[in-house]
Amino acid sequence: MVKKDISDTQIIKTAFKILSINGTAESLSIRKIAAELDISVSTFYWHFANKQALLQAMADDVMAEVLIEPSTEAWDVQIKAIFMAIYQTYLKYPYAAELMILTVPATKIRLRLINQLIQILLDAGFAPDKSSLVIESIDHFITGLFADIANEVRLKNCALTSQDNYMRELVGQMQSIAQENHYDAFLSTFDQHQHVQLASEPKFMLGLDIFLAGLKQQLPHHN
């Protein structure tokens, strides 16, 4: 009927709001956004081509927050700093990793970041193909890590729906199966795995450090 002056930004903002409430990206729906903004579902489609387009815009917004200062440090220090900045942003927005998995880096902001990372490795003397493979590898690692964390957070937080109760039972099952079969190596790490959940920073740092150490070692042989 009347113009409601809904902007793209408003839709994105509402989407983030919904996402931050129940954590996981699958809980975000166009219909919920429409209800929250008190607009018709079809109005959404005037502002965005489809749901994917919205996710792209959201992913871009998240990555825009990653701050990177130019640096003259060694290549591995630079790489580490950038991924730590990405890590910090992912920590702030628990759904960020999921958003990256669901989207494609087809925006200026995200491509600049990738370009920057590859450039650092090129400057360090790595071959082009190797450089991009390495960046992809770290990206896979960090995305996988956060997908895992997001999953675990989902398991802990919501014991509400029957679905999530089922998932909680599964975690209980893990322990009892491990005990029955004497999977002692697994059990020795299980308890702590249950408690140090949110201290994921050492987890991330460790993996990143190991990878960079291995990479450093490879350099003299390949340029």
Add this chain to the structure above:
Amino acid sequence: MVKKDISDTQIIKTAFKILSINGTAESLSIRKIAAELDISVSTFYWHFANKQALLQAMADDVMAEVLIEPSTEAWDVQIKAIFMAIYQTYLKYPYAAELMILTVPATKIRLRLINQLIQILLDAGFAPDKSSLVIESIDHFITGLFADIANEVRLKNCALTSQDNYMRELVGQMQSIAQENHYDAFLSTFDQHQHVQLASEPKFMLGLDIFLAGLKQQLPHHN
């Protein structure tokens, strides 16, 4: 009405069939399985508690195919061999990685595998907490890699629906944005990235080797 003698195994088999046709896990629905088997949707729920339970069973079936022989080799050779076996299985079933992301390793088969990996690191002299973190890291890496590959395969294969056309456009956008902004480092790796797609084995091996090299280096300082 009449008994149709539908077994759990039959449902799983049909689910795999549907999954292998259109690749991605989101295309799998209980309603499609029911239609294919010519049973009522509600019949499914007599055989499985819910969709998650089906996915758990499927994930377990996939991992059951990972063959691991006992070995007396060095720890890093053993670890590599196991992850290569996992890699081979994931290659065979393109939806396997997605299945692992969506499920929890709450079964005898999957827990045994994790236990085995941790045990190898414990025997090598790593501390329990570090051992499990390392295994998780590699797991994140491999899962992330395959999620990425699955995504790319999806982009290439299906140019059918409007959704996928939109995604294809995005890939085109990546290139033009990179060109406009002179993201040369990115561009230098883009072309080859487009062609050597399915040769992901070197990609995987490289990442794994780098990680293991870094890990090896850390050992003397930490036990």
Add this chain to the structure above:
DNA sequence: ACCTGAACACCGTTCAAGT
């Protein structure tokens, strides 16, 4: 023990129609 139909509460997307 095994299967069904009908219903409930959701989705994303399209499109002719309104102002």
Add this chain to the structure above:
DNA sequence: ACCTGAACACCGTTCAAGT
């Protein structure tokens, strides 16, 4: 240029009822 209602073609899950 911006918004709507109604429809289409999907989902997962439940439950009383059938054999």
